[in-house]
Amino acid sequence: VGCDRSKNLVDICGEKHFQAFVCDALSVPIRSGSCDACISIAVIHHFSTAERRLATIHELARLLRPGGMALIYVWAMEQEYKNQKSKYLREKNGSKNKEKEMNTGTAQRPLSDQVPDNNSQDSACSDGPLNDLKDEGRDAKPVADSRLPVHTNRTSFDSQDLLVPWHLKGGTKKKEEGIDTVLVPSGSKESQELSPVFHRYYHVFCEGELEAACKSLDCVRVQKSYYDQGNWCVILEKL
Numbered sequence: 001v002g003c004d005r006s007k008n009l010v011d012i013c014g015e016k017h018f019q020a021f022v023c024d025a026l027s028v029p030i031r032s033g034s035c036d037a038c039i040s041i042a043v044i045h046h047f048s049t050a051e052r053r054l055a056t057i058h059e060l061a062r063l064l065r066p067g068g069m070a071l072i073y074v075w076a077m078e079q080e081y082k083n084q085k086s087k088y089l090r091e092k093n094g095s096k097n098k099e100k101e102m103n104t105g106t107a108q109r110p111l112s113d114q115v116p117d118n119n120s121q122d123s124a125c126s127d128g129p130l131n132d133l134k135d136e137g138r139d140a141k142p143v144a145d146s147r148l149p150v151h152t153n154r155t156s157f158d159s160q161d162l163l164v165p166w167h168l169k170g171g172t173k174k175k176e177e178g179i180d181t182v183l184v185p186s187g188s189k190e191s192q193e194l195s196p197v198f199h200r201y202y203h204v205f206c207e208g209e210l211e212a213a214c215k216s217l218d219c220v221r222v223q224k225s226y227y228d229q230g231n232w233c234v235i236l237e238k239l
Contacts, residue, residue, distance in 0.1 A: 003028060025056050028063060035063045038070040042231075044210075045074040045203050048161075053203070054213050061220045064238035069223070072214070072234045077204040079156050079230050086230030092154035150199060160206065163199035205232045 002020035004010050013020035023029055025043055038060050047053045060070050079086045151162045210232045211225040224235040 001030075026052065026059055028059055030063055032062050033065045033068075036065060036068050038063055038068070039072075040070065041073045042075065044072065045205065046201060048201060048203065050213075054216065057213055058217055058219075061217060061236070061238055066238055068238045070220075070236050070238070072210065072236070073228070073231045074205045074210055074233075075202060076227065076230050076232045077157050077160055077206045078227070081227050081230075088230045089154060089156065148201070151202075157204050161201075161203050164202055166198045166200055207232065210234050 002010075002013055002018060003023045003025075004013075004020065005022065005024060007022050010020045010022050021029075025040070025047075040056070040060055044053050044056050047056055057072070060072070064070060076086075079089050148161055148163050149159050151157065151164050153164070207227075208225075211222055211234055214220060214222050214234050214236050219239055220236045221239055222234055222236050224233075226233050
C-alpha cells in the first residue's frame, strides 16, 4: 500500500493497478502497529522544521508492529563523500536521461510532468514563504532575511534549507524581466504559452542528522545508518 501527498502521482499508481491513496505524512490514516515494514523515500527532507521532520519519523514508527522495520532516505548536504561525487553531481555535464531523473540521484524519480531546472542561479532568492504568511494573515515575527536561496542543479549545496527549481518537461527555458519562465509548445509552432518555474523546498541533511533524530525516539532502534549516492539513509526497528 502506498501513499503520497500528490494526487497526480497517486492517480498514476491507480492506473497501474497499485493500491495508493493521498495523505499527509504527518497523519497517515492507517491503524497503529499494523505494518511489517515501511519505507519513506525522499519525503522527510521536504518538511521545513526539525520538529516536523521528527514528527514524521515518529508517525512512521507508529505504523510499525513491534519488530517491524523502516527504511528512510533523505537528500544529503554532502554530495561529495569519501572523495567521490554523487550521481547527482556526476551528471552535471548532462546525460541523455537527465530529464528522466529527479535531482536526488537514485532516491527519487521525476514527477509526471516536471523536471528540475538546470539553469537557475544560486544568487536568486524567493520571497514566497514570507509573502504567503502575509497573505494568510498570520502573525510572523520579523527576521533579518527570510528568503531562501535557489539552488543551481547539479552543484554542491551551499545551504541546508533551499529551494530547488522545477520546470515543465519539454519546455524551452528563457529569461523574461528577471523572472524564470518556460516556453511550452501547445499544439502548434505559432501557439505557445509561458509557464512559471516552480520552486520546491528542501532541507538537506548533514552527516549524522537523520540518525540522531531517529535515536531521539525511544520507540525505535537504529539498525543501520549509511550514505548512498548523495542520500543519508537509516534502517530502524520498532521496539
